[in-house]
Amino acid sequence: xxxxxxxxxxxxxxxxxxxxIKCTYSDSASNYFPWYKQELGKGPQLIxxxxxxxxxxxxxxxxxxxxxxxxxxSLHITETQPEDSAVYFCAASxxxxxxxxVFGPGTRLSVLP
Amino acid sequence: EAGVAQSPRYKIIxxxxxxxxxxxxxSGHATLYWYQQILGQGPKLLIQFxxxxxxxxxxxxxxxxxAERLKGVDSTLKIQPAKLEDSAVYLCASSxxxxxxxxxxFFGPGTRLTVL
Numbered sequence: 561x562x563x564x565x566x567x568x569x570x571x572x573x574x575x576x577x578x579x580x581i582k583c584t585y586s587d588s589a590s591n592y593f594p595w596y597k598q599e600l601g602k603g604p605q606l607i608x609x610x611x612x613x614x615x616x617x618x619x620x621x622x623x624x625x626x627x628x629x630x631x632x633x634s635l636h637i638t639e640t641q642p643e644d645s646a647v648y649f650c651a652a653s654x655x656x657x658x659x660x661x662v663f664g665p666g667t668r669l670s671v672l673p
Numbered sequence: 674e675a676g677v678a679q680s681p682r683y684k685i686i687x688x689x690x691x692x693x694x695x696x697x698x699x700s701g702h703a704t705l706y707w708y709q710q711i712l713g714q715g716p717k718l719l720i721q722f723x724x725x726x727x728x729x730x731x732x733x734x735x736x737x738x739x740a741e742r743l744k745g746v747d748s749t750l751k752i753q754p755a756k757l758e759d760s761a762v763y764l765c766a767s768s769x770x771x772x773x774x775x776x777x778x779f780f781g782p783g784t785r786l787t788v789l
Contacts (some may be wrong), residue, residue, distance in 0.1 A: 663715030
């Protein structure tokens, strides 16, 4: 079955700096890759996603890149702000077989003021 | 639009007791998911419903876990009997379209279960 790895497990950056989180997946048939942000005591919330027919997607300060050949994808947050502090999860899914997400173990991002 | 509702938010029980969690998805969402999130890990899918039918329950420990969605709306997840390793946050999520589509899963706040 699918296996998703995520690095780093913790990340501290200064406010205004950029943050990058990387994920790798094992199943080449996976074709949908969402990123979720989870704040303390809350459920995960989708922040950006990418499909396998796209190499990059951007939404304001957040961008995701996908390398299908290498089977890895990354989340990039620019101009980080204290409210970006949270746990971030990547996931992989084979949409044609049902949206069963396999999540990575998460990255705890701390943005220091 | 109201989000996914879950109750209770917290539950503490002793091992071998039973417990039930309730989820009310976003109105009109056909697909409902239950996830288990152990501290420090990503959510793991337990069961997926499409309306009131089970799409995937391959990772549900069926000897002790059960779930139902009788009218295709709200759902309950039950554990009987509970074990120490069941301590986790149980997340419910819902999505609007069928299984073969790209669509966002909306998560509820979760129920934090502690088994003593």
